[in-house]
Structures are given as C-alpha cells and as structure tokens.
Amino acid sequence: DAGVIQSPRHEVTEMGQEVTLRCKPISGHNSLFWYRQTMMRGLELLIYFNNNVPIDDSGMPEDRFSAKMPNASFSTLKIQPSEPRDSAVYFCASSLEGTDTGELFFGEGSRLTVL
Amino acid sequence: AQTVTQSQPEMSVQEAETVTLSCTYDTSESDYYLFWYKQPPSRQMILVIRQEAYKQQNATENRFSVNFQKAAKSFSLKISDSQLGDAAMYFCAYRSAYYSGTYKYIFGTGTRLKVLA
Numbered sequence: 001d002a003g004v005i006q007s008p009r010h011e012v013t014e015m016g017q018e019v020t021l022r023c024k025p026i027s028g029h030n031s032l033f034w035y036r037q038t039m040m041r042g043l044e045l046l047i048y049f050n051n052n053v054p055i056d057d058s059g060m061p062e063d064r065f066s067a068k069m070p071n072a073s074f075s076t077l078k079i080q081p082s083e084p085r086d087s088a089v090y091f092c093a094s095s096l097e098g099t100d101t102g103e104l105f106f107g108e109g110s111r112l113t114v115l
Numbered sequence: 116a117q118t119v120t121q122s123q124p125e126m127s128v129q130e131a132e133t134v135t136l137s138c139t140y141d142t143s144e145s146d147y148y149l150f151w152y153k154q155p156p157s158r159q160m161i162l163v164i165r166q167e168a169y170k171q172q173n174a175t176e177n178r179f180s181v182n183f184q185k186a187a188k189s190f191s192l193k194i195s196d197s198q199l200g201d202a203a204m205y206f207c208a209y210r211s212a213y214y215s216g217t218y219k220y221i222f223g224t225g226t227r228l229k230v231l232a
Contacts, residue, residue: 031218033218033220035222042206042222042223042224042225043206043222043225045219045220045221045222048218048219050218055218056217056219089158091160093160093220095218097218102148102150102165102210103150103162103165104150104152104160104162104208104210104220106152106159106160108157108158108159109158109159
C-alpha cells in the first residue's frame with residue numbers, strides 16, 4: 001500500500017512568494033493532519049480534517065496560512081505571502097478514526113526554506 | 116488541555132545496552148492512547164509502540180517496551196539491546212479516545228537518542 005504522499009519534498013522560495021504544499025493521504029483514511037516541525041517548537045499541529053471537514057485550525061499561525069481538503073484523497077497547505085520564519089519541515093499525516101486503532105501515518109515531509 | 120513533556124533533550128546509550136526515555140503527560144481524561152514515534156535522520160516518522168490507557172498491561176514490541184504508570188501520568192520507553200539503527204529522535208504522543216470526537220495527537224518535544232558503538 002502507498003503511504004502518505006507529500007510534494008514537494010524540498011522547496012526553496014523567496015520571501016513574499018506563495019507556497020503550496022500538497023498531500024495525498026492513505027486511501028480509506030478519514031482524518032488528515034498538517035504538522036510543522038522546527039528546532040525551536042518541535043512538532044506543532046496546524047490543522048486537522050475529519051471527513052474532509054476542518055475540525056480544528058487553532059494551530060494555524062496566522063491568516064497567511066490556509067488549508068483545504070477538496071476531497072478524501074487530496075489536501076493542500078498554502079502560505080501566502082511566505083516569510084523566512086515559515087522555514088520548517090511540514091508534515092502531512094493521516095489516520096482512520098472511528099476505530100480504536102489510532103495510528104497516525106506520516107508522509108516524508110516537505111522542507112520549506114524561505115529566503 | 117492535554118500536554119506532553121519529554122524532559123530529556125538528548126540521551127546516549129552504548130550499543131547492546133538498555134536505555135529508558137521518559138515521558139509525562141497531563142490530562143483529565145480517563146481514556147486515551149499513548150504512542151512513541153521514532154524519527155531517524157531520513158525524517159520519516161515511524162510508530163514504535165502504542166498503549167491504550169484502559170489496558171493495565173504494558174505494551175511490548177520486540178526490543179521496545181513501555182512502563183505505563185497511569186496514576187503518575189508517566190509513559191517511558193525502554194529500548195533493550197540497543198542497536199546503531201535505533202539512533203533517532205523519539206517523540207511521545209497523546210491522543211484522546213476515539214469516541215471523544217477529538218482526534219488531535221499531541222506530541223512532546225522529543226528526545227534525541229545517540230547509540231555509541
């Protein structure tokens with residue numbers, strides 16, 4: 001089975017540019033999570049969806065960040081405009097909720113560098 | 116709100132020896148899940164072991180085992196017969212029970228484990 005697929009794996013951009021990160025969750029999973037990892041703050045939950053509906057976006061740092069999940073197999077995290085402090089590794093993860101499994105499956109992450 | 120604390124930023128262990136990584140958490144819930152995830156240099160997050168709070172028996176996966184102390188809200192990971200491939204960042208995580216309607220996984224800040232040859 002294919003795991004969680006993220007793209008791009010690496011992104012280098014200049015301050016002010018728009019950045020779009022993409023995620024394809026594991027087929028059949030009904031919950032999707034976006035995390036940001038930095039040395040200073042560790043793993044921060046930005047937003048999560050259940051059945052394509054955003055449930056909790058309290059971790060989204062500011063209005064420059066937005067996330068969508070138009071269908072069960074695709075999600076995007078957009079930063080517009082990007083700033084150097086947004087440099088981090090962004091992880092997408094998915095899980096199957098409604099059972100007692102509870103395992104979170106992660107993608108390989110997208111490393112973002114904003115110059 | 117739930118919190119997860121890992122008080123050891125870095126640990127070292129000699130190859131073939133045993134090491135224990137600490138994790139404490141705070142919650143008012145009685146039913147929840149706890150996890151240990153491993154992040155090697157490749158960056159991929161990998162589930163090591165999980166524990167359901169309603170189970171008194173400590174979870175074990177080969178060389179990995181936990182010491183779950185519910186009353187003390189402690190969830191430590193023991194790695195036996197450490198191998199060079201165990202070198203990684205280890206994250207402790209908490210999740211509310213599936214029926215809570217909250218699917219958030221809360222992670223600690225991680226412990227970097229070094230394995231010395």
